[in-house]
Structure formats: structure tokens, C-alpha cells
Amino acid sequence: MSAALLVAFMVYTWLAIEWSPFVSLDHFLNRNFEVRAWWPELHILDRIGQRVVCLPILGVVMAVTAWRHRSWRPITLGVVGVFVINLIVLIFKLALARGRPLSGESWFSDGDLYPSGHTANILVVYGLCYHLITHYGQVSARVRRLLVAAVCTLSVVMMCTSLLLRWHWFSDLIGGFMLGGSVLVLLVGIDAAIPFRSQKLVVIPARPGRAPDPANGPSRISIRQRRTGPTAGAGRRSGS
Numbered sequence: 125m126s127a128a129l130l131v132a133f134m135v136y137t138w139l140a141i142e143w144s145p146f147v148s149l150d151h152f153l154n155r156n157f158e159v160r161a162w163w164p165e166l167h168i169l170d171r172i173g174q175r176v177v178c179l180p181i182l183g184v185v186m187a188v189t190a191w192r193h194r195s196w197r198p199i200t201l202g203v204v205g206v207f208v209i210n211l212i213v214l215i216f217k218l219a220l221a222r223g224r225p226l227s228g229e230s231w232f233s234d235g236d237l238y239p240s241g242h243t244a245n246i247l248v249v250y251g252l253c254y255h256l257i258t259h260y261g262q263v264s265a266r267v268r269r270l271l272v273a274a275v276c277t278l279s280v281v282m283m284c285t286s287l288l289l290r291w292h293w294f295s296d297l298i299g300g301f302m303l304g305g306s307v308l309v310l311l312v313g314i315d316a317a318i319p320f321r322s323q324k325l326v327v328i329p330a331r332p333g334r335a336p337d338p339a340n341g342p343s344r345i346s347i348r349q350r351r352t353g354p355t356a357g358a359g360r361r362s363g364s
Contacts, residue, residue: 126313129306136302137220137238140295141231153287153294154225166285173242173282178249179206185253189260194323198256201315209248209307213241216303225290240292243300244307246282250275251308259316 140146159166171177182202189198216239223235231238254271257263263271279301286292 126306126310129302129309133239133299133302133306136295137216137299140238140299141220146295147230150230150293150295154290156290157288159288163289166289169281169285170242170289170291172278173246175206175245178245182206182249182253185256189256192324193260195320197315197320198260201311202252202256205248205252205307205311208311209244209304210241212303212307213239213244213300216299217241222293222296225293230293237292238296238299239303240286240296240300242282242286242292243279243297244304246275246279247301247304248308248311250278251304252311255308255312255315259312260320 140150186199186202190196217236220238221232221235222238223230223233224237227233227235254275257271258268283297283301286297287294
């Protein structure tokens with residue numbers, strides 16, 4: 125799936141550069157939208173894709189997940205994901221050097237717009253938040269749906285905001301989604317394929333019929349229990 129998305133990104137990039145219908149669509153959507161009255165609100169909404177906003181959110185999710193399972197793996201996954209997507213986006217930006225919509229210049233000029241780092245961050249960062257919450261924790265199907273809806277809503281808002289403010293061409297945003305999706309699928313697939321050993325602290329009731337030992341307090345014992353499996357959020361865990 126990750127390879128398919130990456131191939132789709134490469135094909136889409138070629139079409140955005142060479143194929144006249146895609147070029148025409150870019151220029152058609154690069155228009156002066158009458159949104160001056162909404163500029164303050166649009167600038168605020170645009171921040172949802174900036175690293176200064178989304179990375180602290182991911183940091184909190186990583187820290188809580190790592191603490192719950194007493195493992196560095198969630199932090200490693202998040203750090204690697206952020207580093208990889210920003211490195212790949214930077215490479216393509218420098219190679220394609222796309223100009224800004226307001227300048228009217230497109231490819232191989234002096235710009236750095238393709239692909240959009242904002243939309244790539246939306247998918248990778250918030251997608252990793254979803255993965256850490258659902259894969260390493262116990263959440264209901266309803267919560268999963270709400271989280272998916274939240275990521276999709278943020279993606280649509282990010283795309284519309286960048287278009288209305290004319291900070292990106294339309295194809296920049298689509299390319300960012302494709303590249304971010306490819307990296308996210310790869311990270312999630314690797315994480316799910318590697319067995320995970322949780323060091324989570326759980327409380328297990330004492331065995332039935334065993335008299336409580338006054339010297340040891342109540343008849344419940346706390347142990348650090350190792351659990352091995354591809355997901356730490358399996359529904360059959362007892363005492364968690």
C-alpha cells in the first residue's frame with residue numbers, strides 16, 4: 125500500500141507538471157477569492173498544519189503512551205515519522221523548486237512549494253496520534269470513528285485554507301497528502317509487524333480462596349507484567 129501511494133505520488137507529480145488538464149486546474153483554482161474579511165480566522169486555521177502546533181500534540185500522545193507501557197517505542201515511532209516526512213518533503217521541494225501562486229511562476233523556478241508540508245504533516249502527525257491511541261490503548265469503535273473523522277476534517281480544513289489564502293497550488297496539497305499517506309502507511313505497517321512487549325504496570329486480584337496476609341496489606345498485588353504481541357491494546361487483557 126505504501127509503495128502504491130508512492131508510485132501514485134510520482135505519477136501525479138509528472139501529470140501536474142506535464143498534463144494540460146492538471147495544469148489548467150491549478151491555474152483555474154489559483155484565483156483571488158474574496159475572503160479578506162475572513163483572513164484572521166483563516167490564518168488561525170492554517171496553524172493546524174504547522175509543526176509548532178501539531179508536534180506538541182503528537183509529543184503529548186507519545187509521552188502518555190510511552191509512560192503507560194514503560195516503553196520508548198511510541199516515542200521512537202513518532203520521532204522517526206516526523207523526521208522521515210520532513211526530509212522527503214524537503215528533498216522534493218528543492219528538486220522541483222515550484223514557485224508561489226501569487227507570482228504566477230510554476231515549476232523549476234526559485235520556489236519551494238511542492239509538495240505541501242502542511243498537508244503532509246496533517247496526515248503523518250495526526251495519523252500517528254490516531255495510531256498510538258488506538259493501537260496501544262483500548263478505545264471503542266465509536267472513539268475510533270470520531271478520531272478518523274477528526275483527522276479527515278483537519279485535512280479538508282487545511283486544504284481549503286491554503287487554497288483560499290493562495291499559499292499553495294492545488295496540486296501541492298494533493299501531493300502532500302499522497303506523500304504523507306505513503307509514509308504513514310509504511311510506519312504503521314512496520315510498527316504492527318514488529319512484536320511489542322509492554323512493561324505496563326497492572327493490578328491483578330489475588331487468587332480466590334487465598335487468605336489475605338495482614339503483613340502484605342490487601343489481597344491485591346501489583347506486578348510489572350510483560351505482554352508480547354503485535355498490539356498492546358488487545359481487548360483480552362485482564363486487569364488493564
